Structures are given as C-alpha cells and as structure tokens.
Amino acid sequence: MSNGGPEVGRVFIGAGCNRIVNNVSWGACGLVAFGAQNAVAIFCPETAQILTTIPGHKASVTCTYWLPSAKFAFKAKHLERHFLLSGDAEGVIILWELSLLDKQWRYVLQVPQSHKKGVTCIAGFMISETDAVFASTSSDSSVYVWELALPSSSGGDCNLSCLDTLSVGPKPMVTLSIAELPGTTGHFLLAMGGLDNKIHLFCGERTGKFVRACELKGHNDWIRSLDFSLPVCTNGEMSNLLLVSSSQDRSIRIWKITPHNSLANSRRREDISLTSYIEGPIFVVGSFSYQISLESLLIGHEDWVYSVEWQPPLVSAEGVECHQRQSILSASMDKTMMIWQPERTTGIWMNVVTVGELSHCALGFYGGHWSSSGDAILAHGYGGSFHLWRNVGVDADNWQPQKVPSGHIAAVADIAWAKSGEYLLSVSHDQTTRIFAPWLSEPHLETLDTWHEIARPQVHGHDINCVAIIQGKGNHRFVSGAEEKVARVFEAPLSFLKTLNHAALHKSTFPEDMQADVQILGANMSALGLSQKPIYVQAAHEPTVRNSNEGVDTLETIPDAVPVELTEPPIEEQLAWHTLWPESHKLYGHGNELFSLCCDHKGELVASSCKAQSVSVAEIWLWQVGSWKAIGRLQSHSLTVTQMEFSHDDNFLLAVSRDRHFSVFSIKQTGADKISYQLLARQEAHKRIIWACSWNPFGHEFATCSRDKTVKIWAVEKSSSVKQLMTLPQFHNSVTAISWLGLDLSSNAGCLAVGLENGLIELWSLSVVRTEDGSLAATGPSTAALLVRLDPFMCHVSTVHRLAWRNRVQSTASGSMQLASCGADNSVRVFEVRFD
Missing domain, CATH: 2.40.128 (Lipocalin)
Structure with missing residues (x-):
C-alpha cells in the first residue's frame, strides 16, 4: 500500500463451494475451509461470512484438511496457531498457517513430492500439539504418508518428512x-x-x-x-x-x-x-x-453415502480426559444427513436425527461435518451450497437450520448495483442471477450490517453473460443476456420489495405506497427452466393444480414456489426456489448469444450486443424501456462488442470491441419513442482485444483497457472528435476491467479501479484538466498516479471480469466508497475504500 493512499477494507465475499467430495474441513479453531475455484476460502459459521480467500494454487482446489481438525480440538486448547493443508487438481499440496491472535495467514510450504494427478483426500492425526502425521491420496493411485513437526514459536520452521509411499x-x-x-x-x-x-x-x-x-x-x-x-x-x-x-x-x-x-x-x-x-x-x-x-x-440412506464422521470426543471440564461419543454423522446423495447412535438397551445402531429431506433443490450432499463441540453439523451440496444445522434444544434434540455463506459455483461474468445501491446483482456461468445485500442486524447500530444473498431472481438453462439494471423511477427491473439469442427482462415481485425493506438501512427506493400497485407476488420455474411465470397476489392464496395427471411423474410436476416476505436472510432452500422474479419480456433480434448489456441513466434505453465475427452481427441494438421495441441498430464493429456504457449525461454511447477499436455514438431523443443516433468516432485504440471501458462521471472523458496490458484515457472534444489524453504505465498483466469514480467535480479528479487477468486490483488517481468552455487545456496536462495496490489476500485469484463503484447515494460514510468486483474465481467481492 502506498503512503498516503486510501485505506481499503474487505466488506464481503460471496463464493460457492467446489463441487467435489472431501473439499470441506471444519477445524478445531471453529473456522471452515473449502475450495472455491483456485482459492482456499475460509468462513466463520457464527457470522455466516467468508473471512478471506487464500491465493496460491494454480488449479482448482479439491480438498482441505485442518491440523488440528474438529476431532482433535481437545489437543488444541492452548494453540495460538492452526495449520491447514490444501490439495488441488494438479496434485500440489500446500501448508498454510493461521495466527489466531492477529487473524493473519502465512504460506508455510509446498509438500515437495507432488502427486501426478489431482489430490482426492487428505487425512491426519495429531500426536501432540506440535506433531502430526498426515496422508494424501490421488487419482494416480499413490498414497503418501508424511510426518509434520509444527513450530513451537511464531514464524518458526515446519519440518516435513516422508514416512512412506504406498500403492x-x-x-x-x-x-x-x-x-x-x-x-x-x-x-x-x-x-x-x-x-x-x-x-x-x-x-x-x-x-x-x-x-x-x-x-x-x-x-x-x-x-x-x-x-x-x-x-x-x-x-x-x-x-x-x-x-x-x-x-x-448405500x-x-x-x-x-x-x-x-x-x-x-x-x-x-x-x-x-x-x-x-x-x-x-x-x-x-x-x-x-x-x-x-x-x-x-x-x-437407511437411499443413495450413495459420500461421507461418515464420528462425533468429536467429549472433553472433561479439566481438559484431561476425553471420551469418544457413540455418534456418527452420514451425508448422502439422497439429500439427507443422518445422525446414528446405538440404543441404550440393545446396543443396536439407529438413525436418531435426519435433516435435509425437504430440500428438493439440494441435489444431494457431497459431505457432512461436525463442529468441534458436536452441537452443529454442516453439509455441502451438489449445487455448491452449504447447509448448516445447530442443535438448539435444551432437554431434547432440536436441530434448526442456520445462515451460511453462499455464492456462484462458476465464473461470475457481470455485476450491477441497484439504482440507489441498495443491493448488488451478479450473473454467472452457473446459470443463476443472484442478489447480495447488507442486512442490518440492529437498526440503531450502523456498523453491524453483514452481507448475505437475499434473492436468486433467475435460475436459467443457459450460462448468463451480462446484466443491466434499469435506472430511473419505478419498480426494480433488470435485463439479462445468456448463451441464447434472447435478452430477458425481469421485474421485482412484491415479496422481494418487502424483503428489501427489512434488509436495507435506507428504505427501498420503491416506497410502500407504490408497492400496492405491484400485483405479482413471485414467480414459478417453468418445466424446462427457461422462463419464469408470475404468481399473482390474488392467486397466491388459491390452491393450484400444476398437472392434471395426478400421480404421474412428468416434467410439469415441479413443486410450486411459495414467495414470502423474508424478515431475516434466507437459507439455500428458500433462495433456490422461492425468490424468483417473473419474466416480463423477451427481446428478440440478435443473431448469436448475448455478450454485453447497458442501460442509460434516465432509464429510457437499453443497448445490447452479441458474439460476432461480421459487421452485420456485431451491430448494437437499442431498445426502448417500457415498450421494449427495438428502435436502433448501430453498426461500427466487425467483431464482438465486449462492453458498452452511456456517458453520464446520456448524450454518448461508448462501445469497445474485440476488433481493437472503440466507437462513440451521439444519442438524441427526437420524439416520444424516437431517437437519432450518429457515429461520431471510431478509432483503433489498442494492439489487442479491448476488454472494458468506463466514462468519467464528471465529463466526456473515458478510459479503455486491453489485453495489451495498457489503460488509455480519451476525451470527446467540442468538435466531436476524440483525442487521446494519456496512457497509464504498462501493467504486468492483461487489464480486463475498469471503473471510473468521480471524486471532485471542481477539479475533475477521480479514481480509476483497474482489474487484472491475474485477479489483482489497483486504484489510480486521475485528474483531467479542462478550460471553462469545456475544451481540453493546452497547459496543465492530465495526470495519473497509483494510489494503492490491493492486498492479494483481498483480491481475486483468477481474472477480474467486472468492477463497479457503488452509487454515491448509498456511500457508507463521508470520504468512504464501496467498490464491487467479480471474477473467474466464482467470487463476488465488495471493498470499502476510505479516501482522506
């Protein structure tokens, strides 16, 4: 971090769990580790928040194992440091150290003898507080056994020796x-x-x-x-x-x-x-x-049993004796976890607790784990989701579902802030659209809001590539584009609007007196999962029969959604089924699958582009919000338009493309439903594909970034020509995302967030000098300077796909702004940036 630069803090990470057995481990320290694409993610079950992601693996993380694990919590009473082993799909195993005092992670070592194929399981045994034995196995049919001597003092060396190699x-x-x-x-x-x-x-x-x-x-x-x-x-x-x-x-x-x-x-x-x-x-x-x-x-299980685990031992109050409890947790692909115990009289083992059987959306569990105290159980499912139950009973068992972190399980392609920044919308190649929002714990304590997924408006049959939230007044709406030739428009149902009022510190921008006009309560999934049908308010109380062939199992026998007003953050079962938004329109016209979308600031126009290899297919379509008519087809590029953005006064539309050119169009409203548009400038800007663009909120300057590792700043002059102002110093990686934040209108100063292909994010200060008539000044050139490089432990571990500053209406404090990012590592992140 450079001196005098802004302070950057981590606010939120949303990510799903890699869909693989043995990927999750619950440690004696109370934290859960799991693989999220190439990162090792750490989450705290108490707060349901992902605390950090650890970069280091070059391939997908396949398994994790804590030393000590929950089973050996009785040997970890006085430990200040806990260790974590993680293995990946290329056979590499890395050892990490967590210091409990300052919550800092440290890379310790890579196990010298890598497996030739992906690691499938790591298991260990704590001999003492500083000695452990662990074994690893892989698809290459080998098993390695290691002895690990852990350091007794902070920062000391770990000694690792190979005991044997087995096959x-x-x-x-x-x-x-x-x-x-x-x-x-x-x-x-x-x-x-x-x-x-x-x-x-x-x-x-x-x-x-x-x-x-x-x-x-x-x-x-x-x-x-x-x-x-x-x-x-x-x-x-x-x-x-x-x-x-x-x-x-079974x-x-x-x-x-x-x-x-x-x-x-x-x-x-x-x-x-x-x-x-x-x-x-x-x-x-x-x-x-x-x-x-x-x-x-x-x-007792009706499908493959993927995991079994003994309940961690009961430790006496003095911490001397430990007693192995006769209790086993099993997790199966039949969507249930069971706890088994022997009957007191006969000794016959019986299933005493079953959880999860109602989750028709879970698609089975890949593994189940006990907390070290034995009062909570965690499953991770086929959909990359977590499911946590805690025993809240006093005299008798009473297992209740708890909040858990959630997120995408494939690359996140695009994000957009709500009109006033109340929530963040993300779309992914996992075929879902998700809404994340801060949920205020106590209305009078502004610092205690934690972020959660509060809705999953779209569950689709295609990978989703792009999204735009409709600006302007009225209900919350968004347009999404997927690997199909149709853009789809969604409108917030009444159940979401009411939920949002519970979540948001500032009441929703769609007030309650206007909510009475919303007649749709929620949406149901269609049989093939491509369009979502509305559930009307008056019909929600009437019994519905989805299928006339009673008892016949067909595609149409999907359970009805039950959209309700949520008063606390939802769990996976509610998210996956009951928080859908109804689809109001389909926009037909493009010749290939959709690639990018944007909306103007008045909420009157939406621009869309698709994958293209010719001029006719690469045209940009303009749609009128409301009537959803196509009212313009802009031609300029010969390959896919990768990103578009309207200037902040909506006079210009900027587009950048794989053909290394950018285009600037002037857009003018000429009537009630007519616009005129004209190509002002088309220019080859970079030597490689241009990935992204962003306008200066205070003027007609814009930035472009490219695979050629450069970011360039341009300005539209009074003569409607475009002039290059400067090129930022060359970056070490391809630049894949940028977003421009205006800081000071009088000096035209701003902050440019820059996202790189290796997952890192940098913040640059920009100052563009103009004369009073708006033309570029001959003296006092525009300047750029690096403000801060974000800590790699905060950043993505794969390509950054999109960056977006939160709207100023919802900035959290004076001099403080929030920046959202998404990437190929399946994660959505929010940072707080405090400017001096």
Whole structure:
C-alpha cells in the first residue's frame, strides 16, 4: 500500500463451494475451509461470512484438511496457531498457517513430492500439539504418508518428512483415515478405500515403513468415506478402536478393532454371541495382535453415502480426559444427513436425527461435518451450497437450520448495483442471477450490517453473460443476456420489495405506497427452466393444480414456489426456489448469444450486443424501456462488442470491441419513442482485444483497457472528435476491467479501479484538466498516479471480469466508497475504500 493512499477494507465475499467430495474441513479453531475455484476460502459459521480467500494454487482446489481438525480440538486448547493443508487438481499440496491472535495467514510450504494427478483426500492425526502425521491420496493411485513437526514459536520452521509411499494396485484410493493403535505407542493404522470396494489397512511407525495388515471386504461398490474413532474406553481401559466406512452401495459399516489376546481371554467357550460368527481377520503389530470384526451394518440412506464422521470426543471440564461419543454423522446423495447412535438397551445402531429431506433443490450432499463441540453439523451440496444445522434444544434434540455463506459455483461474468445501491446483482456461468445485500442486524447500530444473498431472481438453462439494471423511477427491473439469442427482462415481485425493506438501512427506493400497485407476488420455474411465470397476489392464496395427471411423474410436476416476505436472510432452500422474479419480456433480434448489456441513466434505453465475427452481427441494438421495441441498430464493429456504457449525461454511447477499436455514438431523443443516433468516432485504440471501458462521471472523458496490458484515457472534444489524453504505465498483466469514480467535480479528479487477468486490483488517481468552455487545456496536462495496490489476500485469484463503484447515494460514510468486483474465481467481492 502506498503512503498516503486510501485505506481499503474487505466488506464481503460471496463464493460457492467446489463441487467435489472431501473439499470441506471444519477445524478445531471453529473456522471452515473449502475450495472455491483456485482459492482456499475460509468462513466463520457464527457470522455466516467468508473471512478471506487464500491465493496460491494454480488449479482448482479439491480438498482441505485442518491440523488440528474438529476431532482433535481437545489437543488444541492452548494453540495460538492452526495449520491447514490444501490439495488441488494438479496434485500440489500446500501448508498454510493461521495466527489466531492477529487473524493473519502465512504460506508455510509446498509438500515437495507432488502427486501426478489431482489430490482426492487428505487425512491426519495429531500426536501432540506440535506433531502430526498426515496422508494424501490421488487419482494416480499413490498414497503418501508424511510426518509434520509444527513450530513451537511464531514464524518458526515446519519440518516435513516422508514416512512412506504406498500403492495398492491400479484402482485409485479416494478416502483415508489414520489412528493410533490402542495399547501401543507410536504405532499407526492407516485405512484406505476406493474403487476396488475393499478397505485396505496398513500399519506403521513414526520411524519406518507402513506394511499391509489386512483387507476388509463387505461393501459391493466404491468406498467413499472412512473415519477412525478415538479409542473407546471400556472398564477404564482404552481398548477398542472403531472404524466407520460408507459406500456407493448405500450402506454404512462399523468395524471393531480389538486387541486379540484380551478378546480370547474374556470369551468363554459357551459364550457364543453373534460376533463369534462374524469374526474378521487378525493382524500383528510388534508384540500385539488385533482382531477386526464387523460391529454393525447401518442401512437407511437411499443413495450413495459420500461421507461418515464420528462425533468429536467429549472433553472433561479439566481438559484431561476425553471420551469418544457413540455418534456418527452420514451425508448422502439422497439429500439427507443422518445422525446414528446405538440404543441404550440393545446396543443396536439407529438413525436418531435426519435433516435435509425437504430440500428438493439440494441435489444431494457431497459431505457432512461436525463442529468441534458436536452441537452443529454442516453439509455441502451438489449445487455448491452449504447447509448448516445447530442443535438448539435444551432437554431434547432440536436441530434448526442456520445462515451460511453462499455464492456462484462458476465464473461470475457481470455485476450491477441497484439504482440507489441498495443491493448488488451478479450473473454467472452457473446459470443463476443472484442478489447480495447488507442486512442490518440492529437498526440503531450502523456498523453491524453483514452481507448475505437475499434473492436468486433467475435460475436459467443457459450460462448468463451480462446484466443491466434499469435506472430511473419505478419498480426494480433488470435485463439479462445468456448463451441464447434472447435478452430477458425481469421485474421485482412484491415479496422481494418487502424483503428489501427489512434488509436495507435506507428504505427501498420503491416506497410502500407504490408497492400496492405491484400485483405479482413471485414467480414459478417453468418445466424446462427457461422462463419464469408470475404468481399473482390474488392467486397466491388459491390452491393450484400444476398437472392434471395426478400421480404421474412428468416434467410439469415441479413443486410450486411459495414467495414470502423474508424478515431475516434466507437459507439455500428458500433462495433456490422461492425468490424468483417473473419474466416480463423477451427481446428478440440478435443473431448469436448475448455478450454485453447497458442501460442509460434516465432509464429510457437499453443497448445490447452479441458474439460476432461480421459487421452485420456485431451491430448494437437499442431498445426502448417500457415498450421494449427495438428502435436502433448501430453498426461500427466487425467483431464482438465486449462492453458498452452511456456517458453520464446520456448524450454518448461508448462501445469497445474485440476488433481493437472503440466507437462513440451521439444519442438524441427526437420524439416520444424516437431517437437519432450518429457515429461520431471510431478509432483503433489498442494492439489487442479491448476488454472494458468506463466514462468519467464528471465529463466526456473515458478510459479503455486491453489485453495489451495498457489503460488509455480519451476525451470527446467540442468538435466531436476524440483525442487521446494519456496512457497509464504498462501493467504486468492483461487489464480486463475498469471503473471510473468521480471524486471532485471542481477539479475533475477521480479514481480509476483497474482489474487484472491475474485477479489483482489497483486504484489510480486521475485528474483531467479542462478550460471553462469545456475544451481540453493546452497547459496543465492530465495526470495519473497509483494510489494503492490491493492486498492479494483481498483480491481475486483468477481474472477480474467486472468492477463497479457503488452509487454515491448509498456511500457508507463521508470520504468512504464501496467498490464491487467479480471474477473467474466464482467470487463476488465488495471493498470499502476510505479516501482522506
């Protein structure tokens, strides 16, 4: 950060979870880590906010693992630093350090021996506060076992040594678990399972190699998850060890590992129980031998069981003893998580809690995790969403859904602020449009508002490329363009307007007396997911029959949406189904899929462009807001127009294109529904594709940015010609997004936000000197200077797609502005910039 520059703070990050098993880990520190595209994201379950994203991986993050994890929270009471392992799709594993005192992250090391293919699972065991053993497995069929000595002082070195490299054959292992064998010191048991339907057990010491102990057969499909308990205490002795396994055969098995000698002594000849018929293999470790038997078979899920996890141990008040609780959490593709416990009288394992079964939108769970205290459970789903339940019961269990962070699960293509900045709208290649807004916790405390996703107005059948919010008076409306030749217009329903009044500190710009005119309560999804049909206020209370063929399962048997006024931030189940906006118009005319959209500041015109490789297809269409007639077709470019923007007095329309040219059109209103337009200037501006453009809010200057790593400033002169004012110093990466903020009208000073292909963001001060008649001054040239480079831990980890300053009406404090950004790393971000 340069001296004297503005202060930049992180306000909000919205991002979804990579759709992959083993991607989420809940640490003893209370934080959850997950992979969001190439970044490792960290979120706090208490506040439902993503705290930071950690850059460093060059490929998609596939798994994370905390040291210590929630299971070993009892060994982490006095730790000031926690560590996190993250693996990616190229086989790289990185170790990070989190200092709890200052909440700072530090890159520690990259595990030297990378896997040849993507990492599928990391599992660890905390021996002590400073010693850990962990193993990793990959699609390359190898398993590496490592010993890690953590530093005892801040900033100290971590010592990593490879204990062994294992391979069990051509079929990869996809899940691992490590335990210390009871009765021995320093002997570890490593369980691995995968595509050969068997559980492979290996024994090893901290000093030497791991040797094959035995195989466990029983599952008849891929093994998806394994988890060792801590040793179970019986009669005061730490004797038995339990292993739980789950599979795509929909079953869960609990295996008991018992020291063999004690088993033989305790059983008399006449004591023939069921276990004697299902005795498993015996293996020897040093001077000890152990027998494995199948303890229980749990059947209840109706689809693949992706994860099983023991409830973290109960620690005594003194923190000395810990007791392994007999409770297992399972998560399945049947859209449920279950908690299993043995009955007190019979010892038979039963399903005691089921959550998630009503979420018809979740499309199944990829994994489930306990909090370290065991009073909360978290699932992550196929849609990249989180689902959190907390046990709020006092005498009896009462699991209630909680708020969680949410966001897109594919590249975010475009963002737009609401007319007065009350919320931020984003569109993505995950085929959704989402609305994020600050939700005020306490009306009298302005500092406590946290951001949440408050609506998902469009769920579409195509990747969405662009969006524009209709300015001007009246209801909230937006136009979106996707990988289809149609632009679609959406209008806010009554349920959203009422929800917005609960969320916003400043009441919505659409007052309640005008809301009475809105007759649409919400919207229903059509069968093919392409258009959204309105639900009218008066019809909302009448029972509807969507399908005359009762009991026949067809495309039309989709549950009806129930749009309601929300008084607190919604959870995933509400967002995905009940917050849709009705589609009011379709705009036909373009020859290819839509690529960019913009609206003028009066809310009278919308301009649209599509992907193009010829002059006729690359034309810009102008639409009249309200009648939605096409009233102009502007020709200038020969390739795709990548971005357009109206000048702040709406006299000019600026367009930039892949053909390396920009165009400036004059736009004049000549009648009620007629306009005249004229091409003022067309100029080759850069050596490579021009990605974005932005007007000076105080004048007729504009900026363009390009793949050629440059940003240029231009001005429209009185003679209607365009003159180049300056070129900013060359950047190290392609410049993919810019947004110009006006700071001082009298001096024509502004701040230009610049987004780069590597995800970083910079702020530049701009000063453009003009004479009184508006022409460019001959003396006193325009100047630009770097104000601040944002901290990489704040920025995106992939290409920045769009930057947008929040409207001044909603600036949070004097001298403070908010900047929104979106990128290819699936995230939407909001920063607070405080100018001196």
